[in-house]
Amino acid sequence: MASIGIFDSGSGGLSVYRELRKILPRERYLYFSDNAHCPYGEKSAAYIQDRARVITDILLGMGADIIVVACNTATAAAIATLREEYPAVPFIGMEPAVKPAALGTESGVIGVLATAGTLKGSKYLNTRGQYEDDVKIVEHVGQGFVELVEGGILDGPEAEATVRASLQPLLDAGADRIVLGCTHYPFLQPVIERLCGSGVQVIDPAPAVARQTLHVLQEKGIPVGEGPFSIDLYHSGEPESLLRIYKLVQ
Numbered sequence: 001m002a003s004i005g006i007f008d009s010g011s012g013g014l015s016v017y018r019e020l021r022k023i024l025p026r027e028r029y030l031y032f033s034d035n036a037h038c039p040y041g042e043k044s045a046a047y048i049q050d051r052a053r054v055i056t057d058i059l060l061g062m063g064a065d066i067i068v069v070a071c072n073t074a075t076a077a078a079i080a081t082l083r084e085e086y087p088a089v090p091f092i093g094m095e096p097a098v099k100p101a102a103l104g105t106e107s108g109v110i111g112v113l114a115t116a117g118t119l120k121g122s123k124y125l126n127t128r129g130q131y132e133d134d135v136k137i138v139e140h141v142g143q144g145f146v147e148l149v150e151g152g153i154l155d156g157p158e159a160e161a162t163v164r165a166s167l168q169p170l171l172d173a174g175a176d177r178i179v180l181g182c183t184h185y186p187f188l189q190p191v192i193e194r195l196c197g198s199g200v201q202v203i204d205p206a207p208a209v210a211r212q213t214l215h216v217l218q219e220k221g222i223p224v225g226e227g228p229f230s231i232d233l234y235h236s237g238e239p240e241s242l243l244r245i246y247k248l249v250q
């Protein structure tokens with residue numbers, strides 16, 4: 001049985017956990033929500049690196065064999081540092097799903113929703129650079145999306161107005177693929193899809209990240225599938241926001 005450590009600035013990483021559990025149902029999960037320091041989106045790389053170290057130490061202390069950085073912003077700011085400082089630990093990061101969007105678009109325009117930290121990170125900029133000759137890539141920060149999810153406001157007029165403000169510019173630019181570049185955003189997917197209407201596909205990279213985790217566990221010879229399943233939820237702030245979203249992915 002593998003012990004899989006997962007962390008995010010808050011509850012968003014549970015969208016990755018949900019996919020992990022589908023293909024790795026009999027593992028031990030350790031989930032850390034850094035909600036006392038959420039959101040990460042506008043924070044400096046050095047700040048996020050410090051938080052990532054603290055959380056990594058906690059997860060390793062609990063026996064994690066592998067750590068899934070289930071946060072695009074923390075992946076952008078800290079995964080290189082983590083890999084350097086903990087060379088024996090396998091880390092899995094989030095990949096912005098620009099490739100499937102670029103391959104699938106019919107309009108030739110893809111939209112990316114992410115945090116400011118992710119959009120200015122070199123990982124995203126490199127990926128963008130690989131595709132921008134072939135397709136037009138338009139971006140927008142999902143302004144207020146993380147706060148909605150942490151506050152448990154996943155639908156209704158407030159969620160719709162907040163989502164529309166960031167999504168509409170991408171739709172107006174002609175995007176027919178919308179990449180969710182922040183792990184909180186899949187919890188707003190029903191609203192996002194409704195506002196997109198038919199003909200626009202919303203892409204969540206979490207299933208691909210889950211498959212990559214399985215692949216790395218197998219490659220490292222860490223036994224999987226032996227059970228029993230368990231999950232421990234940790235949080236640096238109040239527990240309510242995490243428990244609310246956890247109920248949706250149970």
Ligand code: DGL
Nearest residue numbers: 009039040041072073183
């Ligand atoms: N869930 C996060 C991400 O994937 C972090 C959002 C935030 O804290 O700003 O980027």
